[in-house]
Each structure stands twice: as C-alpha cells, then as structure tokens.
Amino acid sequence: MAGHSKWANIKHRKGAQDAKRAKMFTRITKEIQVAAKEGGPDPESNPRLRLAIQNARSVNMPKDNIKRAIAKASEAGGDSYQEITFEGYGPGGVAVFLECMTDNNNRTVSAVRSIFNKRGGSMGTNGSLSFLFEQKGVFQIVKNDDMDLEALELELIDAGAQEIEMEEELVIVTTAKEDFGSVQKKLDQLGVQVENAGLQRVPNTYKEADLNTAKKFLRMIDDFEDNDDVQNVYHNLDMTDELAKSLESE
Template sequence: MSGHSKWHNIQGRKNAQDAKRGKIFQKLSRDLYTVAKEGGADPDSNATLRLVMDKAKAANMPKENIQRALDKASGADGANYQELVYEGYGPAGVAVLVEALTDNTNRTASSVRASFKHFGGELGTSGSVSFQFDRKGYLEITRDEDSDLDEDQVFEDAIEAGAEDVKTYDDQFEIYTDKQDFKDVRDALADKGYTFETAEVTMIPQNPVAVPEDKQETLANLVDELEDNDDVSAVYTTAE
C-alpha cells in the first residue's frame, strides 16, 4: 500500500503541476492573441509582442502553441474566430463571467453551459452579471528582497503615466488604469524601465463577495473546468 500511496502522491503532484502549466499557457495564449491583434502578428514590428513571446519561451510554451495564438490573431489559419462572453451564476450565487474565442459557437455554448450545470451553477442571459464588473487595465510589477524599487517613485511614475490607482504589497505593486489608457500607461512605464509580471485588460468585481467554506471547492472546480476549455480565454468571478 505504501508504494501505491507514494505513486498516488507523485501522480497527484504531477497532475497539479500540469494543470498549473496549462493555465500559464492559456494566459500566455490570450496575451499573445491580444497584443498580436492590437499591434500585428510580426514581432519585428511589434515590441510588445516580442516581450510576450520571450515570456512564453521562458515558460517553455511549445512553439506550436505560440504560433496557434498568432495565427488566430492574424487569421492565417483560415478559421473565423469570434470573441464571446458568457454570463452566469456559480455556487453560492457568485457571478461568473467567461470570455471565449471560438470558431464554433454551438460547441462553445454547449460546453460552457455543461460546466455550469456540473457544479450547480446556471448560465444566464447577456447582461445578467456583467454589470457587477468594471473593465480595467491591470499591471503587476514584482517586488522582491533584491528589488530597489521605491514605493513613492513607483506611485509617482504610475500616476504621472495616467494610472488610476496603485496598490503596494510586500511582493508586488498592482497598478490599475482606465481601459482606454492601459496601452499608454503600460508603454510609458516600460519606457522608464519597468518590467511587468502581468499586463492586461481585465475584469475587476465591483463588490467581491465572501464564499461559504462548503462552497469554495465547488466554485474552484467550476473555474478549473471552464479554464480547461480550449475555447475559453478568461474566467472572472465576484468571489472574494
């Protein structure tokens, strides 16, 4: 039994690592698609794309995954992709917003609806939960023991660049912008030498809600299943 238990533990860790890697690749794919759509799929003429591609390579993202994201953005794969948003409620009434990029709306709608049902949630109509979120630009700058970043300087530079808010934590700075100003703020800070762990336009819940302990795992499983869907590019919730 001890041998079986050891194998089970090793396999469990491997599965967890694979799942984490998959989510990293999914986020990178979304970033690649977004910046290639915004500034073109040629890294020679799109500096932001070069940075994301470097990050993807550093994460050991397969070349075919990188190319697939670029092909989607440029239409080089011949498919006609649509950006869709699904809205619904998960366990404990938590609002869930799902962004998808698909070449088959029937397939995607069916699979997203099934995921909600699997975990006691319900897919809603357009506008049923989106009003609970604000679309904001989000920049994350890592802060570690070796960092010489000065809090006041980061705050001053971010506000001067047009940011709305800066939150300081022991391990990172979080910078929020209006969605329209995101690119200008990102580029202005990059010009000052800042590097970003995350740089994206995202959905921020207006009033995060506490999730009962007995519903937390079910909600996490719903988000995991949605994020594992190849058509899904992002999942947002109002969970605290």
Template sequence: MSGHSKWANTKHRKGAQDAKRGKMFTKLAKEIAVAARMGGGDPEANPRLRAGIVSARAVNMPKDNIDRAIKKGVGGLEGANYEEITYEGYGPGGVAVLVDCLTDNRNRTVGEVRFFFGKSGGNLGETGCVSYMFDKKGSILVEKGAIDEEKLLELALEAGAEDMVDDGEIFQVVTAIEDFNAVREALEKAGVAFVEASLTMIPKNTVEVAEEKTAVSLMKLLDNLEDFDDVQKVHANFDIPDELMEKIS
C-alpha cells in the same frame, strides 16, 4: 476589486506549476494570433498584440512560439480561425462570473461552459445578465520583490494609473482603458517585470463568500473554467476572507 485581485493571485500561484505552463502557452498563443489577425503583426502598431507578447514573455514562453503565433495570425501559417465570445452566469453563493473565450467551435464551447456552471450548482445566464456589474480596466500584475512598493506606486501614478492593489504575492496596477498602454510602457521603460499585462473586467462590488463549502465549489468552478482550452480569462466578483482563501488554496 478584491474578487479580481484574489483570483489573479490564485492564478499566479497556479501558473508557477509546470503542469499549468503548457495550457498558459496555448492560451497566450491563441490571444497573440487573434491580436495579429485583427491588428497586424507589428507590436509597436498593435497594442493588443504588444500586451499579449508582454504576458507571454512574463511566463517565459519561447520566442519561437510567439513568432509562430504571430505568423499564424497574419496568415503566414495555417491554423484555426477563432471567434471571441463572452459567457455570463452565476456561480455558487450568487457570485457573478464572466468567461472570455476564443473558440473555433461555438457549440463545443458553450456546452462545456454550461456543464461546468451546472456541476458547481451555478447557472449560465443570458448576455448582459452580469456584465453590468464590472468595469473594463487595464491590469498590470507585478510580483512582489520585483520592485519596492512605494517606487512602483509612484511610477504607476505618475504614468496615469488609477490605483494599485496589494494582494498577497502580487501588486495589481489598475488603469483606465485609454491609459493602459502609457502606464505599461512607463513601467517597461523603468525595468519593471510583469506577471501579466492585459485589459480585464474588474467588479464594481463584491459578494462575500464566507462558507467553506461554497468557497470550495466556487474555486472549483473557476479552476475548471480556467483549465478549459477554449477559455482565455475568467472574471468573478467574489470576496473570500484571506484566512479561508489560504485554507482552500
């Protein structure tokens, strides 16, 4: 799971920068709108919408922004209709990469994603070329200091979580898809503040990237993808040694 959790930790650090906050709000608003369009505007009856709102609140997204995105999703406001697409490919060092997108222009999105892969020395592949290397799981990120580690582990396991990963500045609680909502709700009731709560793709195995040049190219690819407005989430199966990750971060 190190590939996912290390990238999640890297994104958490980036998210603390004001320059990134606007992009985070844009991505979350799109996710909330799509969730509302697909499952309705009531978060209590729409788990995906509820998870989107939780993630939005975790980064202090204004309530007006959240409400506007819900209205847009259920038809109360005009806006683009987005489709969900996942692209797959290989980055530097043979690292498998999944790119989840929400787009109103498929041609624009695939062109940009292909460009980023090529620029890094990687390549965009066919559907199914790397997705089999990942399992879909629930992921709840909790910032260290928000709760005692043993207490969080106890709460998570009692609620049905599969595992908890300690990775630097965050804890990642991992659940089966069917247990995600129950675990998230249990932690909410216990007053645990989340950095993010969402369904994600976690690698079954990881690829070690120990060469600095390769690691820099890989992180640049992931960074470029994350910064692209059409991209919602990026998943990769890398394992970069902690000391090297610290150096290039």
C-alpha cells in the same frame, strides 16, 4: 479601493498555484494569433500583439513558439478564433464572467452550459451581469533592489494609475480602462519589467458565501479554467481571510 487590491492579490496567488505550463502557452498562443490577425504581424504597430508577446515572455515562452504563432496567423486557411463571453451565476449566487476564444462556437456554448448545470449554476444572457464587473487595466510589476518604489508610484499616478498595491515580490497597479495605454507607455519609458498586463474585469461588489458553498463554487471555477476554450475566468466571491484560511486547511 481595497476590494480591487484584494481581488488582484487573490487572482495572482491563484494563478501562481494553478499554473499549468502547457495550458498557459496554449492560451497565450491563441491571444498572439488573434492579435496578429486583427492588427498585423508587426508588434511595433500593433499594441495588442506587443502586449501578448510581453506576457508570453513573462512566462518564458520560447521565441520560436511566439514566431510560429505570429506566422500561423498570416497563413491562408489557418485557425480562426472567435472571441465570445458568457455570464452567469454559480452556487450561492456568486457571479461569473468568462472570456473565451474558440474555433467552434457550438462546442464552447455546450461545454460552458454543461459546467454551469453540472455545478449547480445558471448561465445568463450576455450583458446581464455587466453592471457587476468593470474592465480595468491591471499590471503586475516585478520588484528589484534597484527600484525606487516611491518615485515609481508618483510616476504611475501621474500617468493615470488608480491604485498601487505593494506585495512581497510584486507591485500591482490598477488603472481605468482608458488609462491602460498611458500607464503601459510610462512603464516602457521607465524600463520597468512587467510580469503580466492586460484588461481584466474587476468586481464592483462582492458576494459572501459559507465554506461549503465556496468550495462548490470554486470547483466550478476549476472546471471552467480547465477548458481549453476559456481564456479568462472572473468572479465576485468575497474571499475573506477566514474563508481563505479554511480553504487552505482543507
């Protein structure tokens, strides 16, 4: 299970380093709008919306922004986003899985294909890489001095947690997709502050790459993350300690 922990840690560190407030708000706003349009504007009866609002609050999105996003989803003729995914390979044969939300499918397909081509990758057909990634629930929990970590761990394992990783400031919990709801409910019951939560695509296997290839690959990932239609980017680059140190020293 160590690979899942390593992946979650890398994902968190990269997210902290690359966070761009406006872009983060844009992506969360889209998620709120899609969730509200799909399941209604009441978070009490709409789990997806409740989760989106929780994630919005964790990045300090103003309440007015959240309310506007929910209201906009109810407007006639408002933005209508389609959820689409893309799969492919980058330099060195490293696998890439993209989750997008778009109001213009042709624009998004063209942009994604252009990035793959520009950065020496290749776009595959949908489903071609599904065996390389598994959807899992991932929770990032903020530690505090009053928290009984041992008791929390036992509670979460009982609720269905597969893996619990202790970091300096966070506890990262990984669950099977089908256990996401039960772990989320348990955290709500315990009153535990969650910094971020959601279903994410965790690699089943990792691909090694030398420093030069890894740098080329990560430039492609940056291009994808800079695109407003791209919500989430997943890949299976094996970020070894040696590679991480080499990249940090660049």
